[in-house]
Structures are given as structure tokens and as C-alpha cells.
Amino acid sequence: MVSETYRITPVKIAETKVSRDKDEVLVAYSLGSCIGLALWDCKQRAGGLSHVFLPQPRDFEYIAASGNSESGPGFVCKTRHNEQPGKYGSTAVPHLVSELIKIGCRRHNLQAILVGGANVIPGLSSPFGQIGQLNLQAVKGALAMEGIKIVGEDTGGNHGRSMHFNLNSGVVKVTSVTRPEKELRFEE
Amino acid sequence: MDIQFFQDCARLGVERARDTVSALTGMECVIDLENAYFTEVEEIPLLTGYPDEIVLSSWVSFTGQMEGQIIILFRPDSAESVVRSMVPQFIEDVESENELEIIESIVSEIANIIGCSVLGAIADKSEMVLRPSPPLLIREMAGAILETAVATSYLYNDKVFASDVRFCFTESDAFFEIVLLPRKGTG
Numbered sequence: 324m325v326s327e328t329y330r331i332t333p334v335k336i337a338e339t340k341v342s343r344d345k346d347e348v349l350v351a352y353s354l355g356s357c358i359g360l361a362l363w364d365c366k367q368r369a370g371g372l373s374h375v376f377l378p379q380p381r382d383f384e385y386i387a388a389s390g391n392s393e394s395g396p397g398f399v400c401k402t403r404h405n406e407q408p409g410k411y412g413s414t415a416v417p418h419l420v421s422e423l424i425k426i427g428c429r430r431h432n433l434q435a436i437l438v439g440g441a442n443v444i445p446g447l448s449s450p451f452g453q454i455g456q457l458n459l460q461a462v463k464g465a466l467a468m469e470g471i472k473i474v475g476e477d478t479g480g481n482h483g484r485s486m487h488f489n490l491n492s493g494v495v496k497v498t499s500v501t502r503p504e505k506e507l508r509f510e511e
Numbered sequence: 512m513d514i515q516f517f518q519d520c521a522r523l524g525v526e527r528a529r530d531t532v533s534a535l536t537g538m539e540c541v542i543d544l545e546n547a548y549f550t551e552v553e554e555i556p557l558l559t560g561y562p563d564e565i566v567l568s569s570w571v572s573f574t575g576q577m578e579g580q581i582i583i584l585f586r587p588d589s590a591e592s593v594v595r596s597m598v599p600q601f602i603e604d605v606e607s608e609n610e611l612e613i614i615e616s617i618v619s620e621i622a623n624i625i626g627c628s629v630l631g632a633i634a635d636k637s638e639m640v641l642r643p644s645p646p647l648l649i650r651e652m653a654g655a656i657l658e659t660a661v662a663t664s665y666l667y668n669d670k671v672f673a674s675d676v677r678f679c680f681t682e683s684d685a686f687f688e689i690v691l692l693p694r695k696g697t698g
Binding site for chain 1: 563565570572647649650651652653654656657659660662663
């Protein structure tokens with residue numbers, strides 16, 4: 324899927340990147356408990372990727388319920404100074420939607436694919452539960468509030484994953500150390 | 512805990528580990544602490560320089576008057592080089608399908624010695640009681656291990672201490688990282 328004609332753009336922890344460049348592949352490397360959240364607009368063949376690190380900010384609170392306008396997210400979550408919205412599941416989803424709308428995507432065309440949310444250290448858990456599962460719940464909850472359908476996921480388990488999101492084909496390739504390569508496809 | 516304290520403990524810990532490994536094998540071993548630093552948690556998975564590469568990692572959690580996690584990360588090729596240097600005849604004699612298991616077992620033991628030595632140094636210098644968990648050996652992408660450990664730690668603390676260590680045994684060199692994730696409000 325990834326040939327020399329494609330430009331690889333890494334998306335680091337807490338980052339969000341969007342693009343409508345058909346020669347670009349967005350990549351989130353070595354996802355453990357983190358979630359790679361890919362959104363795609365099949366009509367525009369444009370999309371974006373957030374590398375979600377944690378479920379929500381420590382001073383998280385919903386200010387309002389989600390709206391369905393094209394102007395941006397309908398709810399606000401506080402992040403600390405200098406923190407990127409892509410860091411948290413609760414803030415990454417509305418931020419990514421907002422960034423995609425800025426480059427011409429339509430909210431009602433957006434679909435989601437999720438990768439990651441594993442627990443690669445057996446037995447490691449916070450008092451609130453396993454971080455991977457908490458991340459997954461936060462992202463899925465925020466997607467539900469935005470009314471965005473999840474069309475594919477490779478999540479959970481105890482193995483790390485890398486994901487390559489081809490913006491032209493709408494294909495997400497998932498690689499890992501212990502599992503065969505997997506392809507997830509957005510709906511046309 | 513501050514960076515100077517961590518650096519002192521890491522140095523004392525690797526010196527003790529060097530003495531233990533040398534005594535166990537009867538061969539001279541050099542372990543140098545190249546640097547120690549403090550960083551924001553989200554930067555840690557990238558600081559190893561090889562987030563997508565597979566590493567052998569020994570993970571230990573500890574409780575007591577300070578709580579947290581300590582992770583020793585070895586690159587597999589680096590680990591293999593050290594093990595072959597330590598026990599060349601032994602490695603040559605084992606069946607190839609058992610080779611990885613043997614290497615991982617020996618690396619696990621080395622990592623365990625290093626991790627416990629560093630924890631022992633922290634306990635001694637701070638006069639605290641620390642209770643380590645049994646070590647867990649994980650073969651995974653470096654970034655996946657670190658981000659999972661760091662994400663859990665982040666719920667308690669923004670601080671991460673890390674140090675690069677050079678492990679030299681006869682003619683082989685290996686490099687590994689010690690990552691310490693203390694829990695907030697302890698230590």
C-alpha cells in the first residue's frame with residue numbers, strides 16, 4: 324500500500340494532523356495504550372489522524388453537549404496551558420472534526436477507524452482501570468456525541484501496533500510485532 | 512525526588528549491578544551511566560530514538576514509601592551481543608529454537624539485577640522502604656511499552672526520570688535505558 328510515491332507523515336503522541344493530499348500517508352507508530360483515531364471524508368478523500376494519549380484532562384468537564392453545526396465542536400474541554408487537544412480522547416475528537424471542516428470536509432460524511440488501546444504490560448492498571456480501555460471509551464463516547472460512525476477498529480489485546488492511513492484509498496494498514504498485518508477500510 | 516538525586520541513585524545502582532554481574536560471571540564488566548535527565552511524560556516514548564523497534568524490556572513496579580515503575584529497555588541485537596559474549600559456549604550448544612528463550616532469560620536476569628540495584632540505591636539514599644514486584648520481561652515495540660507505562664504514571668505525576676547506560680562486557684557493547692516513573696505524592 325505504501326510505495327515510494329507516498330509521503331509519510333508521522334503523527335506523534337498528542338498530535339493531530341489533517342490533509343487532503345492524496346499522496347500522503349499519516350502514520351502513528353507504536354501505539355500501546357494510545358489510540359490512533361482516523362477520520363475520513365470519502366467524498367473529499369481527505370482525512371486526519373489524532374494520536375490520543377489519555378482519556379481526558381485532569382480538570383475535564385463538559386461545558387455543553389455536542390452540536391451538529393459545521394462550525395466546529397459543540398462541547399469544550401479544558402486543557403492545561405500548552406497542551407495539544409489531540410492528547411485526550413475527549414478533546415481530540417471535536418478538535419479533529421473542527422480541523423477537517425476547515426479543509427473542506429463535511430461533518431456528515433465523516434467516518435472513524437480506531438487502532439490501539441492495548442495493555443502491553445500485563446497486570447498494569449490505574450485505580451480507574453486500564454488506560455487503553457479508558458482511552459477507547461473516551462474516544463467512542465466523543466465520537467457518539469459527534470454522531471460519527473465507527474466503520475472499523477483493531478483495538479484492545481496486549482500487543483503494540485503501528486497504523487498507516489492512506490488518505491487516497493481510505494485504507495488503514497495495521498502492523499504489529501506478534502500479529503499478521505491487517506487492513507481496515509473506510510466505506511466508500 | 513530531583514534529577515540530581517535520581518542521577519546519584521542511578522549511578523550507585525549501576526555500579527552495584529556491575530559488581531554483581533562481574534561476581535556472578537567471574538568476568539570483568541563495565542557499566543557507565545552516560546547521562547540522566549528529567550522530561551515531560553509525553554516525550555518519553557520518542558526519547559529512546561526507536562519507538563517502532565522491538566526491544567526487550569524488564570518492567571518492575573514498586574510500592575512502599577515511594578511508589579512507581581522502573582523500566583529497563585534493551586535492544587534485542589544489543590542484548591544478544593552481550594549474552595553471546597558472556598556465555599558463548601552455552602549459546603552454541605543450545606538448539607536454535609531455544610536460543611531466543613535462553614537469551615531472553617539471561618537478559619531478564621541482567622535487567623533484574625540492574626533494576627533492583629537502582630531501586631536498592633534509591634531506598635538506601637532516601638532511607639525509604641521499597642517493595643519491588645517480580646520483574647516482567649516484555650518483547651514489544653519500545654514506544655508501545657513506554658507510552659503504556661507513562662500513560663498510567665501520568666495519572667499521578669508529570670515527572671519522568673531517564674538515563675542512558677552503556678554496558679560493556681569483554682568485547683561487546685550494549686546500550687540500554689533506565690526509565691523511572693515515580694507516583695506523585697510518594698517519595
